[in-house]
Every structure is written in C-alpha cells, then in structure tokens.
Amino acid sequence: xxxxxxxxxxPVIATSDVLGTVRYFEQTLGFQQQWIWxxxxxYAGVRAGGAWLYVTHDPELATxxxxxxxxxxxxxxxxxxxxxxxxxxxxxxxxxxELSERPWGVRQYVVREPNGYFLKVAESREExxxxxxxxxxxxx
Numbered sequence: 001x002x003x004x005x006x007x008x009x010x011p012v013i014a015t016s017d018v019l020g021t022v023r024y025f026e027q028t029l030g031f032q033q034q035w036i037w038x039x040x041x042x043y044a045g046v047r048a049g050g051a052w053l054y055v056t057h058d059p060e061l062a063t064x065x066x067x068x069x070x071x072x073x074x075x076x077x078x079x080x081x082x083x084x085x086x087x088x089x090x091x092x093x094x095x096x097x098e099l100s101e102r103p104w105g106v107r108q109y110v111v112r113e114p115n116g117y118f119l120k121v122a123e124s125r126e127e128x129x130x131x132x133x134x135x136x137x138x139x140x
Contacts, residue, residue, distance in 0.1 A: 010045075010052045011074045015115045016059035018044050024114055025053065028091045030084070051076050065116040073118050081107050081123035088121070 015021040018041040025031040031046040031053070042057040053074070065072065078084045085099045088111060096118065097110035108122035 008052075010054050012054040012056050013074075013113070013115055013117055014056055014058035014061035014065065016057070016062045018042060018055050018057050021055045021113075021115060022046055025055075028088070028093050029111070029113075029119075030087055030091075049078070051078075062115050069116070071112075071116060071118050073120055075120045075122065078121055078123050081109075081121065084121060085109055 013021060018036070018038075022033050022036065022041075022044050025046045026033060029048070031048040031051075034045040034047050034052075036044040038057070040057075044055045046053050046055065064070070081099065088095060088109075094112045095109055096112050097108075099107060099109040102108050102122075105125050106122040107125070108120060111119040111121065113119055
C-alpha cells in the first residue's frame with residue numbers, strides 16, 4: 001500500500017559556498033532566495049514558481065562530486081520552456097545540451113550548475129499544445 005501523506009520532495013545541492021550558489025541561482029537561473037540559515041550560511045532555500053531547491057554547506061560532498069565527475073541530475077519541470085531557455089542563454093548559463101525534442105515526450109535542455117549538478121529543464125508536449133494553439137490563433 002502506497003502512503004498518500006507525502007506532498008512534495010526537495011532536492012538538496014551540496015556546496016562549499018552557500019551564498020555563491022544562491023547568487024548563481026538568482027542571477028543566472030531566475031530563482032529567488034526564500035531563506036538562509038547560519039552565520040556563515042550553512043543552509044538555504046531558493047524557489048522559482050513551484051520549484052524549490054535547498055542548498056547545504058557540505059564541502060566534502062561538493063568536492064567529491066566535482067573530482068569524480070559524478071554529475072547528479074535534478075529534473076525541473078517548467079511551462080513555456082522557450083522563454084526559460086532564452087533567459088538561461090541570455091544569462092550565460094552553462095547549457096550542456098541544447099533545447100530539443102526528446103523521445104520520451106518532452107522538450108528538454110540541460111544546464112550544469114557550478115557545483116557539478118545537471119539541471120534537466122523540461123516541458124511535456126501536452127503542456128505545450130495549448131500554448132501553440134493560442135499562438136496559431138493569434139497569427140490568423
């Protein structure tokens with residue numbers, strides 16, 4: 001039996017520089033700091049729309065991820081992926097895979113953030129259909 005009590009999950013990014021990571025997510029990826037804890041900071045939360053990420057001060061794990069090139073993935077679902085992609089291009093995010101149609105039914109691209117995590121930014125084709133229909137109606 002599956003429990004129905006769970007409401008969400010939040011990925012946690014390990015870093016040696018909590019403030020620098022929060023700044024990157026704000027300035028480059030369009031997130032907003034929601035809270036920060038500790039002096040010096042050891043934990044923080046950032047948010048964009050309904051997507052939350054936590055950032056934790058864990059220099060050992062952050063170093064291991066970089067040195068061993070572990071490249072953990074974080075999947076971020078978005079709407080209007082073209083505008084998100086344009087924002088990330090303009091802010092010079094490290095886009096390692098360009099925006100493209102994927103065989104599993106999404107449009108997706110990948111950003112590598114400074115701690116070595118790969119952010120897989122995606123939009124399902126079902127969400128895009130109403131937007132495309134509105135665009136086509138507007139041009140008629």
